[in-house]
Amino acid sequence: MLSIKDLHAEVDGKTILKGLSLEINAGEVHAIMGPNGSGKSTLGHVLSGRPGYEITGGSVEFMGKDIFEMETEERAHLGLFLAFQYPVEIPGVSNMEFLKAAVDAVRESRDEEAFDTVSFMRKAREACTAVDLDQAFLKRGVNEGFSGGEKKRNELMQMMLLEPKLCILDETDSGLDIDALQVVANGVNTMRAEDRAFLLVTHYQRLLDYIKPDFVHVLADGRIVKSGDKTLALELEEKGYGWLEDEVA
Amino acid sequence: MSQEQIDKAIAKDYAAGFTTDIESDTLPPGLTEDTIRFISAKKNEPEWLLEWRLEAFRVWLEMEVPEWAHVHYPEINFQEISYYSQPKSMEDRPQSLDEIDPELLATYEKLGIPLHEQEVLAGVAVDVVFDSVSVATTFREKLAEAGVLFCSISEAVHAYPDLVRKYLGSVVPRKDNFYAALNSAVFSDGSFVYIPKGVRCPMELSTYFRINEANTGQFERTLIVADEGSHVSYLEGCTAPMRDENQLHAAVVELVAMDDAEIKYSTVQNWYPGDAEGKGGIYNFVTKRGLAHTNAKISWTQVETGSAVTWKYPSCILRGDNSVGEFYSVALTNNMQQADTGTKMIHLGKNTRSTIISKGISAGKSSNAYRGLVRVGPAAKGARNYTQCDSLLIGDKCAAHTFPYIESKNPTGIVEHEATTSKVSDDQLYLCQQRGLDPEKAVSMIVNGFCKEVFKELPMEFAVEAGKLLEVSLEGSVG
Ligand SMILES: Nc1ncnc2c1ncn2[C@@H]1O[C@H](COP(=O)(O)OP(=O)(O)O)[C@@H](O)[C@H]1O
Numbered sequence: 155m156l157s158i159k160d161l162h163a164e165v166d167g168k169t170i171l172k173g174l175s176l177e178i179n180a181g182e183v184h185a186i187m188g189p190n191g192s193g194k195s196t197l198g199h200v201l202s203g204r205p206g207y208e209i210t211g212g213s214v215e216f217m218g219k220d221i222f223e224m225e226t227e228e229r230a231h232l233g234l235f236l237a238f239q240y241p242v243e244i245p246g247v248s249n250m251e252f253l254k255a256a257v258d259a260v261r262e263s264r265d266e267e268a269f270d271t272v273s274f275m276r277k278a279r280e281a282c283t284a285v286d287l288d289q290a291f292l293k294r295g296v297n298e299g300f301s302g303g304e305k306k307r308n309e310l311m312q313m314m315l316l317e318p319k320l321c322i323l324d325e326t327d328s329g330l331d332i333d334a335l336q337v338v339a340n341g342v343n344t345m346r347a348e349d350r351a352f353l354l355v356t357h358y359q360r361l362l363d364y365i366k367p368d369f370v371h372v373l374a375d376g377r378i379v380k381s382g383d384k385t386l387a388l389e390l391e392e393k394g395y396g397w398l399e400d401e402v403a
Numbered sequence: 404m405s406q407e408q409i410d411k412a413i414a415k416d417y418a419a420g421f422t423t424d425i426e427s428d429t430l431p432p433g434l435t436e437d438t439i440r441f442i443s444a445k446k447n448e449p450e451w452l453l454e455w456r457l458e459a460f461r462v463w464l465e466m467e468v469p470e471w472a473h474v475h476y477p478e479i480n481f482q483e484i485s486y487y488s489q490p491k492s493m494e495d496r497p498q499s500l501d502e503i504d505p506e507l508l509a510t511y512e513k514l515g516i517p518l519h520e521q522e523v524l525a526g527v528a529v530d531v532v533f534d535s536v537s538v539a540t541t542f543r544e545k546l547a548e549a550g551v552l553f554c555s556i557s558e559a560v561h562a563y564p565d566l567v568r569k570y571l572g573s574v575v576p577r578k579d580n581f582y583a584a585l586n587s588a589v590f591s592d593g594s595f596v597y598i599p600k601g602v603r604c605p606m607e608l609s610t611y612f613r614i615n616e617a618n619t620g621q622f623e624r625t626l627i628v629a630d631e632g633s634h635v636s637y638l639e640g641c642t643a644p645m646r647d648e649n650q651l652h653a654a655v656v657e658l659v660a661m662d663d664a665e666i667k668y669s670t671v672q673n674w675y676p677g678d679a680e681g682k683g684g685i686y687n688f689v690t691k692r693g694l695a696h697t698n699a700k701i702s703w704t705q706v707e708t709g710s711a712v713t714w715k716y717p718s719c720i721l722r723g724d725n726s727v728g729e730f731y732s733v734a735l736t737n738n739m740q741q742a743d744t745g746t747k748m749i750h751l752g753k754n755t756r757s758t759i760i761s762k763g764i765s766a767g768k769s770s771n772a773y774r775g776l777v778r779v780g781p782a783a784k785g786a787r788n789y790t791q792c793d794s795l796l797i798g799d800k801c802a803a804h805t806f807p808y809i810e811s812k813n814p815t816g817i818v819e820h821e822a823t824t825s826k827v828s829d830d831q832l833y834l835c836q837q838r839g840l841d842p843e844k845a846v847s848m849i850v851n852g853f854c855k856e857v858f859k860e861l862p863m864e865f866a867v868e869a870g871k872l873l874e875v876s877l878e879g880s881v882g
């Protein structure tokens with residue numbers, strides 16, 4: 155589904171990714187861990203096509219297509235979803251309106267018919283319940299005045315409604331209490347499917363207690379320096395990243 | 404030749420010239436007293452109205468072009484403008500939509516304007532009487548039943564001279580400002596509305612349905628009188644971009660709300676803004692004002708997206724105690740457009756209240772200024788105003804300005820002013836795109852969200868159209 159080969163990328167002229175390779179197949183869950191500033195968020199943004207993120211080398215194929223020539227929204231239409239580490243607010247645009255527009259746009263790109271308003275609202279309310287948000291949030295401005303945890307759950311709700319192929323979650327678990335963490339984990343677990351893959355960026359092994367990853371990778375200094383199964387996460391928790399950096403150097 | 408003979412000869416020539424002229428359909432450019440006599444004669448106006456126009460002209464001659472607004476345009480030579488022209492004959496008009504600028508047609512398409520309406524808007528030689536006859540007839544019957552008078556102002560001058568004479572210029576005096584004086588001297592046509600005491604007008608009145616609409620011209624004049632306890636909602640303009648050969652537009656709108664009456668006046672202004680460099684756009688200098696008597700309410704709602712230069716301040720004079728004034732405005736400028744718009748709320752009566760919600764959106768290299776005056780007179784005990792003035796910037800080459808003026812002569816008056824400026828940020832666009840929206844759709848969604856408080860004041864079907872209109876007007880502002 156996603157094939158990254160020797161990816162080099164820079165942000166504002168600064169090289170961040172320095173030869174990153176990663177293969178993700180449909181149905182798999184991958185976790186990426188790594189020290190602050192190692193380039194985890196950058197990877198997500200490069201994949202989704204954030205303006206200002208320059209690819210300087212390597213290749214990325216998603217759903218059989220080279221995505222570097224594609225606009226951000228075209229990648230989204232292909233099924234790429236990024237749950238942001240820091241979701242922005244869009245005052246005045248209601249969550250419901252935003253969700254409907256997004257889902258309509260994605261469905262239109264696939265030549266699927268738009269949901270009628272009533273059935274969409276039902277779906278949206280269900281998604282709200284699933285992420286344990288009050289339905290009043292559907293009427294509020296997108297992320298407007300939401301707490302950190304509410305923003306994260308709102309991201310998850312969007313993911314559920316958009317039904318993407320590849321879900322990248324950038325530290326969605328950070329700053330969540332244990333209940334909220336469970337909500338996120340349940341959301342991901344119910345969405346797990348044969349034709350869908352996940353890339354979880356996380357700092358904490360505790361998320362992986364709830365979502366069992368197939369692979370764990372360590373990203374350091376713009377490269378995957380170690381890959382393994384979920385025992386790697388436990389090891390990292392115990393020893394930190396220091397030993398790996400030493401190993402690389 | 405004696406002086407008397409000379410005078411006679413001149414007078415004769417003059418008269419002859421005059422008669423030949425009156426046969427013609429269009430006046431050569433230029434503005435003199437004769438121009439005004441010609442216009443008045445063409446319309447077969449009574450003597451008092453001619454005198455009224457001439458007085459306005461004399462006042463205008465003494466006035467200077469106002470230069471305080473935050474807009475820049477080449478000086479207008481008022482002697483180069485033609486002040487009277489008949490509607491183009493059928494033969495002179497485009498014969499079908501094939502002859503119309505494809506870009507204009509594409510815009511109509513995007514706005515979902517039906518074909519025959521496109522033809523009318525684009526000035527194609529079609530029988531305008533088409534199906535509007537039946538629409539307008541049932542429309543008129545219904546209004547007549549309620550006793551509502553609704554016709555062109557030229558018609559009203561003949562049919563209801565007392566009403567016109569009493570109220571014309573009663574809210575916007577001829578000497579009010581340069582463009583109001585000019586309009587008073589040469590006004591072409593416009594609407595007249597009278598709602599009798601206690602009557603609730605049974606439908607939205609719209610210029611669109613008015614018969615004899617063909618050519619209201621560049622100097623439009625509108626007069627709406629709502630008698631005691633009556634109620635009317637009036638719609639001006641349409642969302643489709645209007646083509647016009649005349650570059651200068653200077654309209655005057657006067658509203659009179661008698662005791663306990665309510666007037667709601669909604670405008671969608673979408674005159675041609677010019678090309679991306681601003682060439683060829685309309686200059687729109689408008690004077691709109693309402694006078695509210697005791698317990699009356701006047702509400703202005705406007706969506707301004709067109710014109711190269713807009714200069715417009717719909718205002719309320721809250722003369723009666725407990726009267727209410729409202730101003731809800733969305734002004735969008737793109738490319739090279741310039742808008743200086745806002746309102747004046749003049750509190751004279753006790754416990755008068757006013758609300759101002761202004762949303763300015765600037766994109767491209769445009770400039771958008773809000774200019775608002777809130778004046779609380781010495782007798783306006785307990786007057787209250789709330790002003791909220793928000794600006795939204797798209798890109799970094801445009802500008803927004805806010806000029807609030809507050810004059811309070813009564814210590815019990817409360818005037819509140821809030822202002823914000825925000826930008827459509829790259830991060831917001833990125834979020835939208837990541838969710839599958841293209842940037843133009845994203846911007847229009849954000850802008851619509853920004854304007855929500857104003858759109859909800861518009862009549863329902865207009866609000867939907869207004870949203871679409873903003874989307875079309877913003878095209879090319881991102882990406
Ligand atoms: N806009 C930017 N300009 C310059 N450097 C940036 C920018 N954004 C991120 N960086 C730098 O890129 C590196 C990787 O950042 P990030 O991908 O956010 O790391 P992580 O998510 O792993 O904590 C950091 O050193 C950060 O300071």
Ligand SMILES: [Mg+2]
Binds near residue numbers: 194195196324
């Ligand atoms: Mg990060």
